[in-house]
Amino acid sequence: MNFDYSDDQKFLKSEARKFLDARATAKVNRAVLDDPTKSYDPDLWKAVAEMGWLGTAIPEAHGGLGLGHVELCAIAEELGRVVAPIPFASTVYFFAEALMLAGSDAQKADLLPKIAAGELIGCFATSEGPGAVTADRLSCTVDGGKLSGVKIPVTDGDIAHKAVVLASEGGKPSLFIVDLAGVARETLKTLDPSRSAAKLTFASAPAERLGGVGEGIALMEAVFDRAAVLIAFEQVGGADKCLEMAKEYALGRYAFGRTIAGYQAIKHKLADIYVKNELARSNAYYGAWALNTSASELPIAASAARIAGSEAFWFAAKENVQTHGGMGFTWAVDCHLYYRRAKQLGLVAGASRSWKERLVSQLERRNAA
Amino acid sequence: MDFNDTTEEAAFRSEARTWLEANAPKVNLSGKPEAELLKLAKAWQAKKAEARYACITWPKALGGRGGTPIQQVIFSQEEGKVGAPRGFFDIGLGMCIPTLMAFSDDATKERFVGPAVRGEEIWCQLFSEPSAGSDVAGLRTKAVRDGDDWVINGQKVWTSGAHYCDFGIVLVRTDPDVPKHKGLTMFWIDMKDPGVTVKPIHQMSGGSNFNEVYFENVRVTDSQRLGPVGDGWKVALVTLMNERLAVGGATGPNYPELLSLARSTPSGDSSALEDAAFREKLADWYVQAEGLKLTRFRSITALSRGQTPGPEASIGKIVSANQLQAMSTEAMEVLDQYGIISDPELAPLEAGFQQSVMWSAGLRIAGGTDEILKNIIAERVLGLPGDVRVDKDVAFKDMPTGL
Ligand SMILES: Cc1cc2nc3c(=O)[nH]c(=O)nc-3n(C[C@H](O)[C@H](O)[C@H](O)COP(=O)(O)OP(=O)(O)OC[C@H]3O[C@@H](n4cnc5c(N)ncnc54)[C@H](O)[C@@H]3O)c2cc1C
Numbered sequence: 001m002n003f004d005y006s007d008d009q010k011f012l013k014s015e016a017r018k019f020l021d022a023r024a025t026a027k028v029n030r031a032v033l034d035d036p037t038k039s040y041d042p043d044l045w046k047a048v049a050e051m052g053w054l055g056t057a058i059p060e061a062h063g064g065l066g067l068g069h070v071e072l073c074a075i076a077e078e079l080g081r082v083v084a085p086i087p088f089a090s091t092v093y094f095f096a097e098a099l100m101l102a103g104s105d106a107q108k109a110d111l112l113p114k115i116a117a118g119e120l121i122g123c124f125a126t127s128e129g130p131g132a133v134t135a136d137r138l139s140c141t142v143d144g145g146k147l148s149g150v151k152i153p154v155t156d157g158d159i160a161h162k163a164v165v166l167a168s169e170g171g172k173p174s175l176f177i178v179d180l181a182g183v184a185r186e187t188l189k190t191l192d193p194s195r196s197a198a199k200l201t202f203a204s205a206p207a208e209r210l211g212g213v214g215e216g217i218a219l220m221e222a223v224f225d226r227a228a229v230l231i232a233f234e235q236v237g238g239a240d241k242c243l244e245m246a247k248e249y250a251l252g253r254y255a256f257g258r259t260i261a262g263y264q265a266i267k268h269k270l271a272d273i274y275v276k277n278e279l280a281r282s283n284a285y286y287g288a289w290a291l292n293t294s295a296s297e298l299p300i301a302a303s304a305a306r307i308a309g310s311e312a313f314w315f316a317a318k319e320n321v322q323t324h325g326g327m328g329f330t331w332a333v334d335c336h337l338y339y340r341r342a343k344q345l346g347l348v349a350g351a352s353r354s355w356k357e358r359l360v361s362q363l364e365r366r367n368a369a
Numbered sequence: 370m371d372f373n374d375t376t377e378e379a380a381f382r383s384e385a386r387t388w389l390e391a392n393a394p395k396v397n398l399s400g401k402p403e404a405e406l407l408k409l410a411k412a413w414q415a416k417k418a419e420a421r422y423a424c425i426t427w428p429k430a431l432g433g434r435g436g437t438p439i440q441q442v443i444f445s446q447e448e449g450k451v452g453a454p455r456g457f458f459d460i461g462l463g464m465c466i467p468t469l470m471a472f473s474d475d476a477t478k479e480r481f482v483g484p485a486v487r488g489e490e491i492w493c494q495l496f497s498e499p500s501a502g503s504d505v506a507g508l509r510t511k512a513v514r515d516g517d518d519w520v521i522n523g524q525k526v527w528t529s530g531a532h533y534c535d536f537g538i539v540l541v542r543t544d545p546d547v548p549k550h551k552g553l554t555m556f557w558i559d560m561k562d563p564g565v566t567v568k569p570i571h572q573m574s575g576g577s578n579f580n581e582v583y584f585e586n587v588r589v590t591d592s593q594r595l596g597p598v599g600d601g602w603k604v605a606l607v608t609l610m611n612e613r614l615a616v617g618g619a620t621g622p623n624y625p626e627l628l629s630l631a632r633s634t635p636s637g638d639s640s641a642l643e644d645a646a647f648r649e650k651l652a653d654w655y656v657q658a659e660g661l662k663l664t665r666f667r668s669i670t671a672l673s674r675g676q677t678p679g680p681e682a683s684i685g686k687i688v689s690a691n692q693l694q695a696m697s698t699e700a701m702e703v704l705d706q707y708g709i710i711s712d713p714e715l716a717p718l719e720a721g722f723q724q725s726v727m728w729s730a731g732l733r734i735a736g737g738t739d740e741i742l743k744n745i746i747a748e749r750v751l752g753l754p755g756d757v758r759v760d761k762d763v764a765f766k767d768m769p770t771g772l
Binding site for chain 2: 001002003004005006070243247250251258259261262264266267268270271272274275278279280281282283285286288289292293303304307308311353355356357359360363364367
């Protein structure tokens with residue numbers, strides 16, 4: 001048994017940390033957060049592309065590094081730690097994964113090298129309004145290769161070059177690749193402006209099918225499974241950082257004549273965060289294993305990774321604010337960057353409610369078999 | 370990241386499996402009285418020892434196999450599958466004998482380790498007292514020097530297995546004039562000594578697994594001392610460190626049993642399994658239970674890389690004991706009015722959930738309470754300060770006491 005990163009993966013991770021600690025400081029996040037005209041940090045994006053990270057799991061034949069998904073998970077964990085303000089998740093976890101999962105040889109050959117080179121920002125457009133999207137409620141349609149309808153919210157929809165869009169053609173849901181050049185887009189006000197989101201209005205936009213006819217919902221779920229595992233690593237990275245912040249603050253803050261880190265209410269709170277983080281990390285590792293080996297357990301593993309990751313990051317983020325007292329509630333202190341990101345990541349691949357339902361349905365099937 | 374055995378591990382697993390298939394007793398243990406279980410467990414332990422599958426990591430000269438921690442894990446996994454009788458030797462072999470091995474002379478080791486490995490003699494841990502549990506260093510049982518001997522008087526409590534144990538390690542006060550941690554000494558004692566009285570305690574769960582133990586002028590020789598006089602706390606820490614390794618998680622029904630129960634219990638027009646609120650909780654417990662299992666895999670990985678697991682192992686007991694209590698409570702909710710029935714003939718799963726509701730309350734206390742374990746994580750893993758202490762520099766005899 002070897003249920004941990006390998007030495008090479010640990011090295012990659014520590015190099016990533018060094019790089020991001022220098023390049024992706026809270027100031028970089030805030031430059032995007034504080035400026036309504038900025039949707040991401042192009043310099044950081046370029047630097048990350050130069051590191052080759054965008055192509056971590058893309059095969060060498062398509063211009064990537066050809067490493068595995070575990071390496072990508074290691075990088076995701078580090079990106080989560082620094083709440084990086086770049087369209088990494090949209091482009092790599094969703095768009096590239098969708099292509100690798102369902103793309104034709106021609107589609108892969110065309111687009112994957114551009115992703116790896118940092119020339120193409122991608123996004124994944126499924127939601128159309130309040131509530132999770134289903135085949136019955138899907139209103140975007142494709143007719144004669146042209147897509148029409150509204151998608152909202154689409155993370156990075158305002159800056160992406162292309163989108164993978166869920167729409168129905170002849171009553172059958174499928175995925176489509178759409179170039180966003182001529183598509184109307186409007187940046188939305190969201191909880192985490194360091195990760196921008198948009199409303200996309202398609203009016204007969206040229207659309208090229210990705211994957212089989214009528215496979216849209218199944219493919220969307222498969223992409224969500226893959227993204228959920230990768231996002232779980234961002235969540236674990238963010239949650240661990242919150243624990244460190246809370247600990248450091250508690251040790252230095254004095255009340256009633258001693259450090260607040262000595263009060264059990266604080267000690268036990270931080271112990272609770274630690275326990276949740278460790279369980280989330282373990283579930284994420286299992287997801288990484290399932291993703292990397294394309295194991296049949298992936299849907300269950302991804303659900304568990306997502307549920308544990310969302311819970312751990314949210315708990316750590318909110319209790320980190322609490323541990324900081326009034327300081328924690330200020331714009332100036334970084335707690336809210338994590339508080340915002342915890343919610344963004346916790347919803348972007350679907351809410352925990354839906355994942356829990358999905359998980360139990362699968363357990364039911366397994367238990368019946 | 371992979372779950373596969375290395376070549377050597379796979380070879381050991383198949384060897385262990387073959388041996389277990391040929392040798393494990395094929396008996397149904399459920400509902401058997403303790404005395405009978407004890408007999409079966411002793412016989413099984415002897416068989417394991419003979420084949421060197423007992424205490425796999427211990428040196429061969431002491432009756433072990435000279436194997437690796439990972440081999441021990443593999444064997445336990447395989448042993449778990451054949452349903453062999455176990456549980457009677459965990460405290461002795463997991464905590465007492467390792468303490469003895471660390472602090473006694475060769476003759477003592479020679480005398481005791483072998484019989485313990487073979488299951489011929491069972492050991493108990495005599496630490497807790499009526500006035501000293503979490504704060505075990507506050508104990509009052511005292512040993513007074515008399516020539517080459519020591520004379521022990523006092524009372525222990527919550528001693529698991531004392532009623533069938535042959536020997537024990539006992540932590541006592543040898544100097545009340547110094548602060549409490551400094552006046553303790555550890556001894557091993559013969560539980561059959563006429564001065565030792567064992568009185569079973571009736572637990573809220575109905576059974577009597579633990580006891581009160583009284584010492585009345587129990588005379589021990591100085592050679593029974595483990596570690597220097599006044600160094601008992603250091604010795605106890607070695608025992609307690611081993612406790613964290615020995616006490617894994619709670620055992621009892623888990624999410625698959627709860628899922629089956631809900632599936633077979635009607636609710637509204639369908640089954641309780643269709644209830645959205647139930648499903649959400651089930652998902653959480655699955656994620657938690659899997660998280661624990663996988664966290665153990667991470668510890669095993671650390672073990673096989675030669676690292677020793679630290680206090681982070683405390684996670685297992687906090688999470689599993691609380692989860693067992695919560696899941697069993699939910700099982701009762703699923704059963705509705707019928708949930709109160711704890712008759713194994715009538716209640717599903719031979720009343721496994723009803724038993725767990727009662728037993729899990731004790732699990733949250735045994736081997737370190739939830740609160741103490743959180744303190745351990747906060748202090749030893751996260752490096753936060755200890756609690757404010759008013760007892761550090763006060764002589765034991767001057768310390769305030771309550772109940
Ligand atoms: C099933 C079972 C088997 C056991 N087997 C053995 C055995 O074989 N040998 C043995 O020696 N002992 C054994 N014990 C005893 C066990 O170790 C103690 O019960 C346990 O350590 C708690 O001590 P206590 O009962 O004195 O409770 P107390 O220490 O009095 O605790 C009462 C409450 O106060 C809380 N508390 C105490 N101190 C603090 C603090 N500093 N901060 C916050 N909260 C605190 C506790 O968490 C608890 O909620 C067993 C107990 C059980 C339930």
